[in-house]
Amino acid sequence: MKSKELFERAKKYLVGGVNSPVRYFKPYPFFVERAKDCYLYDVDGNKYIDYCLAYGPMVLGHANEKVIKKVEKQLYLGTAYGCPTEKEIILAEMVVDRVPCAELVRFVNSGTEATMSAIRLARGYTGRKKIIKFDGAYHGAHDYVLVKSGSGALTHGTPNSPGIPEETTKNTILVPFNDEEALEKAIKENRDEIACVIVEPVMGNVGCILPKEGYLKFLREITEENNILLIFDEVITGFRLARGGAQEYFNVVPDLATLGKILGGGFPIGAIVGKREIMEHFSPSGKVYQAGTFNGNPVSVTAGIATLEQLDENFYKKTTKFAEEIANALKELSERYKVEAKIYQIASMFQIYFNKEEVINYDIAKKSDTEKYMKYFHELLKRGIFVPPSQFECCFTSIKHEEVVEETINKLEEVFKALTL
Numbered sequence: 001m002k003s004k005e006l007f008e009r010a011k012k013y014l015v016g017g018v019n020s021p022v023r024y025f026k027p028y029p030f031f032v033e034r035a036k037d038c039y040l041y042d043v044d045g046n047k048y049i050d051y052c053l054a055y056g057p058m059v060l061g062h063a064n065e066k067v068i069k070k071v072e073k074q075l076y077l078g079t080a081y082g083c084p085t086e087k088e089i090i091l092a093e094m095v096v097d098r099v100p101c102a103e104l105v106r107f108v109n110s111g112t113e114a115t116m117s118a119i120r121l122a123r124g125y126t127g128r129k130k131i132i133k134f135d136g137a138y139h140g141a142h143d144y145v146l147v148k149s150g151s152g153a154l155t156h157g158t159p160n161s162p163g164i165p166e167e168t169t170k171n172t173i174l175v176p177f178n179d180e181e182a183l184e185k186a187i188k189e190n191r192d193e194i195a196c197v198i199v200e201p202v203m204g205n206v207g208c209i210l211p212k213e214g215y216l217k218f219l220r221e222i223t224e225e226n227n228i229l230l231i232f233d234e235v236i237t238g239f240r241l242a243r244g245g246a247q248e249y250f251n252v253v254p255d256l257a258t259l260g261k262i263l264g265g266g267f268p269i270g271a272i273v274g275k276r277e278i279m280e281h282f283s284p285s286g287k288v289y290q291a292g293t294f295n296g297n298p299v300s301v302t303a304g305i306a307t308l309e310q311l312d313e314n315f316y317k318k319t320t321k322f323a324e325e326i327a328n329a330l331k332e333l334s335e336r337y338k339v340e341a342k343i344y345q346i347a348s349m350f351q352i353y354f355n356k357e358e359v360i361n362y363d364i365a366k367k368s369d370t371e372k373y374m375k376y377f378h379e380l381l382k383r384g385i386f387v388p389p390s391q392f393e394c395c396f397t398s399i400k401h402e403e404v405v406e407e408t409i410n411k412l413e414e415v416f417k418a419l420t421l
Ligand code: PMP
Pocket: 055, 109, 110, 111, 112, 113, 115, 138, 139, 140, 141, 151, 200, 204, 205, 233, 234, 235, 236, 260, 261, 270
C-alpha cells in the first residue's frame, strides 16, 4: 500500500499530509502517479475514471497532446520574465472575444486572487465598503469571503475560519441563494453602502445548485437599480457552461467576472475581466493596486490558449451529453432502488444530493446525508471511479469521457445496490 506509506510520510512534512484540505478523505487519499485522458493512475497500480478533474480545469482530459506540445515549446523559451509577452495579449483577446462582459483583462494566478482583487476593484471604484455574498458560495480562501463558505471550508466544518478578525468580515453581508426578498431586504438596509454582489451563477461549491428561472436576471436588475456592481464568479462556470460561460448561457451580463481553472489549461491562473470603465481603475492605469510576480505567466498563458482553442461546439455538445446521461442514470437508479436523492446537472456539471428536498440553497444542501454520500464515494472508488470526496463539491465530465459513460452507469447500478444493503 504505497499510498498509505506516502500519506504517513506526507504527514511528517505537510500539514495534514495534503496541500489543500479537499484532498483529504478517510482513511487516507490515494497518491497519484500520473494521469491521462479521463483516468488517474495511483501509486498502487489502480486506475480511476476521474469525475473530479482537478476540481474543474481538465476539460480536455489529462495530458492533452496539443497543450503539452505548446507548453513544451514554451518551457525552452523561458518560464517567467517579469516583462510582458504577446501571448498574454492573445489569451486576453480570446477571453474578450468569448466572455460577454469582458472588455479588459487582468491575469492573476488563482481564482482566490481573482475574487480578492475583483472585490477590491469594486470597492475602489464605488468608494463603498460592503459586499454581498451568498450562503455557501465559495470564492476562494481569502478573508473577505470565508464566511459561510462552501467547498473544503464546509466539508471540514469551518465555514467561518478562525484567524479572520470580525472587523474584516463585518462588511460581508450574507443572503440565501435563490431568495429575492432576502436580497431586496439586505440592499434596502444597507442602501448606498454596498460595493458589489458576488455570485457563483451556478453554485459549484455546495454541490451543484442551479439558479431559479429568472434569478440571475433579477440580480442584474436590482444591482443596476442600486448602482451596485454585479460580479459573476465564473471560476468554475467560465468556458464550461458555454463558450462565454454562465453569462452567455443565461444571457445576463455582469459588470465584472472572475475566471480561473479552465483558463489555465491545467496550470495556475486566474483573471478579473469586465467593463473597461471599471477595469481601468486597476494599477497602473488606475489607483486600485493589483500586482503579481507570476501574473500572466507564459506557461499558464500558453496552456490556456491551447485549451480554449479546442473548446468548439462539439466539445460543449458532447460534455453536456455525457453529464446528462449520467444524471439521468442517477435519477433512474435512485428511483428504482428507492434511495432518497436529488440530482442536478447543467452542461458538464452534475451532482447527486442524498436529500429529500429540492436543493435550492445552502441550508437545504447542508441537510443532505453526508454519511451516505461518503459511502457512495467509497463504493465508487472501490469500482475505479473517482468523484470529489464531498457532498459539497461538483462532478465534471471532460471530452475524454465518451468511452466510459456506459461503464460508469453500470458501476453506478452496483453502487446503488450496495447503498440499499
Ligand atoms: N471561486 C470559485 C467559484 C471556485 O470554485 C474556486 C475554487 N474551487 C475559487 C473561486 C478559488 O479558486 P482557486 O482555488 O484557484 O484559488
